[in-house]
Amino acid sequence: MVRRLMLAQVLEIFWRSFLLLSIFGLMMGVLWTVIWFGVLENVPGPTMLSGLLITVHLQEITPILATMALIMTYGGPMALEVSLSKCSGEFRPLVLMGIPPEHVLAFPRIIALILAFPGLMLIINLASMLGAFWGITQAIDLPLVEYASDLFLAMEPYMMFMLLVKILLISSALGFFCLYNAFQIPVGAFRRLTGLTRRAMTEAFFYATLAGVLVTVFYG
Amino acid sequence: MADGGPGASVFSWRGLLLGQAGRPAIPLPDLAVWPGQALLALHPDQEILAALALLAAGQAEPQGELLWQGRGLPDECDFQGRLRFARRLALVGPSSGLLPNATLFQSMCLDLEYNQGAFPGQAGRLAMGCLEALGLTALASLDPAGLSGPDSYAAQAALAISRRPTLFVLERPLDLLGPGLLGRVLGAMKEKAASVGAVLVLGRLAAGYPEGQFDRILSLEAIPSKSWRGNDETSILNG
Numbered sequence: 108m109v110r111r112l113m114l115a116q117v118l119e120i121f122w123r124s125f126l127l128l129s130i131f132g133l134m135m136g137v138l139w140t141v142i143w144f145g146v147l148e149n150v151p152g153p154t155m156l157s158g159l160l161i162t163v164h165l166q167e168i169t170p171i172l173a174t175m176a177l178i179m180t181y182g183g184p185m186a187l188e189v190s191l192s193k194c195s196g197e198f199r200p201l202v203l204m205g206i207p208p209e210h211v212l213a214f215p216r217i218i219a220l221i222l223a224f225p226g227l228m229l230i231i232n233l234a235s236m237l238g239a240f241w242g243i244t245q246a247i248d249l250p251l252v253e254y255a256s257d258l259f260l261a262m263e264p265y266m267m268f269m270l271l272v273k274i275l276l277i278s279s280a281l282g283f284f285c286l287y288n289a290f291q292i293p294v295g296a297f298r299r300l301t302g303l304t305r306r307a308m309t310e311a312f313f314y315a316t317l318a319g320v321l322v323t324v325f326y327g
Numbered sequence: 328m329a330d331g332g333p334g335a336s337v338f339s340w341r342g343l344l345l346g347q348a349g350r351p352a353i354p355l356p357d358l359a360v361w362p363g364q365a366l367l368a369l370h371p372d373q374e375i376l377a378a379l380a381l382l383a384a385g386q387a388e389p390q391g392e393l394l395w396q397g398r399g400l401p402d403e404c405d406f407q408g409r410l411r412f413a414r415r416l417a418l419v420g421p422s423s424g425l426l427p428n429a430t431l432f433q434s435m436c437l438d439l440e441y442n443q444g445a446f447p448g449q450a451g452r453l454a455m456g457c458l459e460a461l462g463l464t465a466l467a468s469l470d471p472a473g474l475s476g477p478d479s480y481a482a483q484a485a486l487a488i489s490r491r492p493t494l495f496v497l498e499r500p501l502d503l504l505g506p507g508l509l510g511r512v513l514g515a516m517k518e519k520a521a522s523v524g525a526v527l528v529l530g531r532l533a534a535g536y537p538e539g540q541f542d543r544i545l546s547l548e549a550i551p552s553k554s555w556r557g558n559d560e561t562s563i564l565n566g
Contacts, residue, residue: 108429108437197427203384204426204434204490205414206441207406 116219136238157257186307217282224278276318335397343391384418417487420498
């Protein structure tokens with residue numbers, strides 16, 4: 108049952124977040140090209156847009172975007188669902204069986220988030236690169252192979268390691284704070300559902316973003 | 328529920344005062360269930376039976392002595408202690424329930440894997456074996472929210488049997504189970520309880536139960552009828 112819940116949650120995370128992340132990614136990719144060929148045209152700095160995409164966008168922007176999207180599409184609704192279950196006494200049969208509800212209802216969801224987040228980051232980053240490529244080709248003639256090669260060359264191993272650490276910490280923080288707040292609701296306190304859900308979403312976003320910033324500061 | 332010592336009853340209460348807001352406290356006759364025993368306790372009022380079921384399942388703490396294997400209920404702050412305590416008890420009745428969003432088969436497998444250390448495949452075989460012995464395989468994959476009262480009760484009984492607790496508490500089984508199924512359920516529970524555990528049945532009438540299932544029949548009619556209302560643990564206060 109626990110494994111089934113975990114796999115079902117992974118699929119649900121992808122199902123709910125795929126479209127929003129793809130749209131975010133495409134929009135951001137196009138936005139970067141607009142900035143690059145517009146505002147930043149005369150600013151000295153990275154000579155290649157690909158370097159900017161890898162260092163700034165992939166490392167800093169997309170984790171925050173993915174966190175926001177995931178909280179909106181999954182974290183918030185999931186916190187509401189779990190707190191409503193607790194509020195209506197649905198945890199009681201588990202407690203009567205001597206099984207801690209968090210082992211069956213919380214941990215599988217947190218692990219599902221940790222498992223799903225790398226895939227979600229891949230979706231938004233791929234969408235961003237495609238959006239940027241489309242934007243670039245509107246301004247200059249650039250073969251896709253050359254564009255992909257530039258992106259690949261701009262990646263450093265330590266950047267990937269830093270991104271993986273960031274993904275792990277962000278997804279853990281997101282899952283933990285959403286569910287921790289959901290579990291705080293007393294049985295029968297239906298009036299507190301919206302307040303607790305709002306708090307879950309706010310805290311999850313804050314701590315997930317903080318985790319990302321701390322990783323950047325520590326490794327950067 | 329660690330063993331309180333040789334000769335300890337599986338469950339007992341003594342000098343209990345059942346308190347409720349706005350009503351005088353109700354003194355309960357003493358009760359004890361010994362290892363290997365099946366006890367039928369009778370009272371005509373179903374609300375009093377529901378309150379007694381909650382007491383036996385450790386879901387209320389009235390004034391007086393309430394012991395399981397010679398020990399009292401773990402402290403309210405001791406959540407792990409309460410969970411360990413809950414694993415040794417199985418309450419079957421209208422006031423308890425099945426796991427929502429999980430079929431009976433999944434609930435049984437969850438307990439077998441989590442509490443009894445069974446491997447996934449092994450848990451599935453044990454669960455189906457239990458359901459086949461009771462003739463309840465038809466309930467295995469049904470949504471618990473869609474079960475009728477009798478089916479829900481039968482499913483709870485099957486789940487309780489697969490859990491192998493020390494004390495089975497059944498609330499009004501004759502109201503919801505047919506005689507044949509009730510006989511199989513009581514037989515399976517007595518077999519699981521063996522010489523260490525016990526079965527406590529709370530019912531309204533002695534007639535209708537299968538012959539020879541109970542070692543003792545105790546009348547609780549000393550408790551005044553209609554002196555109690557409400558069947559949730561919050562309505563049972565310290566007397």
